[in-house]
Amino acid sequence: MSxxxxxxxRRAEFAASHRLKVTGWDDNANSIAFGKCANLHNHGHTxxxxxxxxxxxxxxxxxxxxxxxLKKLIQEHIINHVDHKNLNEDVPWLQGINPxxxxxxxxxxxxxxPYMPAHVRLYKIKIWETENNAAAYKGE
Amino acid sequence: MSxxxxxxxRRAEFAASHRLKVTGWDDNANSIAFGKCANLHNHGHTxxxxxxxxxxxxxxxxxxxxxxxLKKLIQEHIINHVDHKNLNEDVPWLQGINPxxxxxxxxxxxxxxPYMPAHVRLYKIKIWETENNAAAYKGE
Amino acid sequence: MSxxxxxxxRRAEFAASHRLKVTGWDDNANSIAFGKCANLHNHGHTxxxxxxxxxxxxxxxxxxxxxxxLKKLIQEHIINHVDHKNLNEDVPWLQGINPxxxxxxxxxxxxxxPYMPAHVRLYKIKIWETENNAAAYKGE
Amino acid sequence: MSxxxxxxxRRAEFAASHRLKVTGWDDNANSIAFGKCANLHNHGHTxxxxxxxxxxxxxxxxxxxxxxxLKKLIQEHIINHVDHKNLNEDVPWLQGINPxxxxxxxxxxxxxxPYMPAHVRLYKIKIWETENNAAAYKGE
Amino acid sequence: MSxxxxxxxRRAEFAASHRLKVTGWDDNANSIAFGKCANLHNHGHTxxxxxxxxxxxxxxxxxxxxxxxLKKLIQEHIINHVDHKNLNEDVPWLQGINPxxxxxxxxxxxxxxPYMPAHVRLYKIKIWETENNAAAYKGE
Amino acid sequence: MSxxxxxxxRRAEFAASHRLKVTGWDDNANSIAFGKCANLHNHGHTxxxxxxxxxxxxxxxxxxxxxxxLKKLIQEHIINHVDHKNLNEDVPWLQGINPxxxxxxxxxxxxxxPYMPAHVRLYKIKIWETENNAAAYKGE
Numbered sequence: 001m002s003x004x005x006x007x008x009x010r011r012a013e014f015a016a017s018h019r020l021k022v023t024g025w026d027d028n029a030n031s032i033a034f035g036k037c038a039n040l041h042n043h044g045h046t047x048x049x050x051x052x053x054x055x056x057x058x059x060x061x062x063x064x065x066x067x068x069x070l071k072k073l074i075q076e077h078i079i080n081h082v083d084h085k086n087l088n089e090d091v092p093w094l095q096g097i098n099p100x101x102x103x104x105x106x107x108x109x110x111x112x113x114p115y116m117p118a119h120v121r122l123y124k125i126k127i128w129e130t131e132n133n134a135a136a137y138k139g140e
Numbered sequence: 141m142s143x144x145x146x147x148x149x150r151r152a153e154f155a156a157s158h159r160l161k162v163t164g165w166d167d168n169a170n171s172i173a174f175g176k177c178a179n180l181h182n183h184g185h186t187x188x189x190x191x192x193x194x195x196x197x198x199x200x201x202x203x204x205x206x207x208x209x210l211k212k213l214i215q216e217h218i219i220n221h222v223d224h225k226n227l228n229e230d231v232p233w234l235q236g237i238n239p240x241x242x243x244x245x246x247x248x249x250x251x252x253x254p255y256m257p258a259h260v261r262l263y264k265i266k267i268w269e270t271e272n273n274a275a276a277y278k279g280e
Numbered sequence: 281m282s283x284x285x286x287x288x289x290r291r292a293e294f295a296a297s298h299r300l301k302v303t304g305w306d307d308n309a310n311s312i313a314f315g316k317c318a319n320l321h322n323h324g325h326t327x328x329x330x331x332x333x334x335x336x337x338x339x340x341x342x343x344x345x346x347x348x349x350l351k352k353l354i355q356e357h358i359i360n361h362v363d364h365k366n367l368n369e370d371v372p373w374l375q376g377i378n379p380x381x382x383x384x385x386x387x388x389x390x391x392x393x394p395y396m397p398a399h400v401r402l403y404k405i406k407i408w409e410t411e412n413n414a415a416a417y418k419g420e
Numbered sequence: 421m422s423x424x425x426x427x428x429x430r431r432a433e434f435a436a437s438h439r440l441k442v443t444g445w446d447d448n449a450n451s452i453a454f455g456k457c458a459n460l461h462n463h464g465h466t467x468x469x470x471x472x473x474x475x476x477x478x479x480x481x482x483x484x485x486x487x488x489x490l491k492k493l494i495q496e497h498i499i500n501h502v503d504h505k506n507l508n509e510d511v512p513w514l515q516g517i518n519p520x521x522x523x524x525x526x527x528x529x530x531x532x533x534p535y536m537p538a539h540v541r542l543y544k545i546k547i548w549e550t551e552n553n554a555a556a557y558k559g560e
Numbered sequence: 561m562s563x564x565x566x567x568x569x570r571r572a573e574f575a576a577s578h579r580l581k582v583t584g585w586d587d588n589a590n591s592i593a594f595g596k597c598a599n600l601h602n603h604g605h606t607x608x609x610x611x612x613x614x615x616x617x618x619x620x621x622x623x624x625x626x627x628x629x630l631k632k633l634i635q636e637h638i639i640n641h642v643d644h645k646n647l648n649e650d651v652p653w654l655q656g657i658n659p660x661x662x663x664x665x666x667x668x669x670x671x672x673x674p675y676m677p678a679h680v681r682l683y684k685i686k687i688w689e690t691e692n693n694a695a696a697y698k699g700e
Numbered sequence: 701m702s703x704x705x706x707x708x709x710r711r712a713e714f715a716a717s718h719r720l721k722v723t724g725w726d727d728n729a730n731s732i733a734f735g736k737c738a739n740l741h742n743h744g745h746t747x748x749x750x751x752x753x754x755x756x757x758x759x760x761x762x763x764x765x766x767x768x769x770l771k772k773l774i775q776e777h778i779i780n781h782v783d784h785k786n787l788n789e790d791v792p793w794l795q796g797i798n799p800x801x802x803x804x805x806x807x808x809x810x811x812x813x814p815y816m817p818a819h820v821r822l823y824k825i826k827i828w829e830t831e832n833n834a835a836a837y838k839g840e
Contacts, residue, residue: 007836017157017184041226044157044184062803086181103482136427147416202383243622276567287696297437297464321506324437324464342663366461523762556707577717577744601786604717604744646741
């Protein structure tokens, strides 16, 4: 399996509240831009995150990456920070960032990318807000 | 099909934030009772509701109830009140009620039951907070 | 496990077209009663059927019923008759019956019930037309 | 988030009937080519469509595209034309086209692509006929 | 909410191998009874368990049972014993029991029922072996 | 549709047991490398495989490939070999290969690729071990 490229995907869930608002805009401006998603008292989602890594598996073990290790990285660097939290208020590294699914993809990428093992490349982060809506980022 | 009993189930989704807290308890007491679910700034869920009605279909049409009508009732009496809302702050008829999935089942039942057509019996309301956790109420 | 009651559920899918219409009503009457579901040229669904049986498992084998046998019964007495068919035109035993999900539950029950092994009771037939709409029948 | 490329996916469902047939072929030829999918009286599916767009989100709002707007475009230019319809008979812009999932992907692409906002690129249309079969098109 | 009856369902997954065989039967007899499920070297499943409890929620908190506590009970008394295990060899309390889904429901019930809080009644255990096959037990 | 590139995906399920172990390593070394996945008596999964092919559909029929034919190829060259089997013991062409999801993707690719019709390119094989873990291979 020397030089083959494989992909591993790990799904995880977290529950969070958020409110779409641009820092510096007043409530009216936010309401015009984001409609019901700008509701002052927030709303929430059970988010599903799918994180995919790519790389060449170890020739002996046939594993690209220990799934338990990948699960732990997602838990430690993402889920523990956002699960049962308010994304506007409770997460220091999301301060000043409008918590759209698009922005969450990018910020999650920034958080977890530095902890990826050297032989593995973070390939995609996809976030489902509902079973009908998702955003994804591939580091481009 | 004269006297047969049939069941119809309609699923719907809504996004809401909530915080588990008992009115009159201080933050510490709520935190002890509800752990991370008592987070001051709320968290949220993409809730899935499954509402089931029972009854005897019309002999001519073979329909228990027009699904479009059932969808409208759920939309008007439940979803429109809670979607993209904070269940602790934004819903007058949930004021003073701890928004557990159990309580939501009961309160949603009270809201929609009076609008059911006379020949149909509300049979069950089931609410999924995540793909792993649900509560249900059958009016007993 | 002598006298315990267990339940087994088997899911299957079929693709069919149908048009809601009451035999003897003109197109206008059907259209008023069933809206877009009365479309003259039919529409269709990928139906999911969940069939549940109940009974006491064999004490030695610990099986209520061989799942392969149950799968075969569903295939032979239901799926083979309705898959890739027009429910209004192609199924002799549905002639004159408005193919609502409710009626399909009852007619499927009538078809397959006589073939159930003696020690097993047909308990429920549930049919999903979409991921949001289902009907169910329990033989009552 | 200046020049980052993000992807947004929106799922929707529609119910339609169809029959696989090549215009100009007789019933026998169609039956040989398409088997049970050529059934004269049609069959049907609850189709699921996943439409993905790509582009650079607005720097201020962090949104690639308003999901409500995307939902509306899909509803207006695709779903309203095909839901509860016969794909062989009821859709003017599908006349003469064999309604395979592959062809539906391409024709849906042609319908909706012109209405995409200028800063957004239609990236993929994927159509599930059943939970086991899908086709996809990426405009290549 | 004094005397209302509510239901809570918790889903969990485990991965296990098994081989259907009746203790005391030879390989040939097992093969005749269980077909490919009697394969000498075992096969396996990613099992999904849905455990439902019933009872009257606490009037003050509106909770029937802390979901975290329910999750812990399932983990400690079921999942930890069977996950990544061979159900024929590795689980002392399944020795001599043919690991059909029916028997698993009953044995899991016996294991976890004694640990249920006094005010709660174990209502149902349902086990999916695949997305198409399930067994359930309600303690009857 | 002359030169357009379309993709078709077919899902299938199989149940198998496996044990992660490197040939030539002792039990202790395997246990250190693979943790609970090295359990001597194996564990198992209900695997879901998604196989995607790419190519240009026939201009007349609008089909890239007959889905029934694709289903048959997957059944004959993959599912029949691994369903209800022990991946370490029962599959000749997996002998000496550690049955990680990564390795399964590559070996399945090798098995089925030669049987693909000439006008179609095998594009991706994705294997889900649980609803949260997947591996994929694209022939690179």
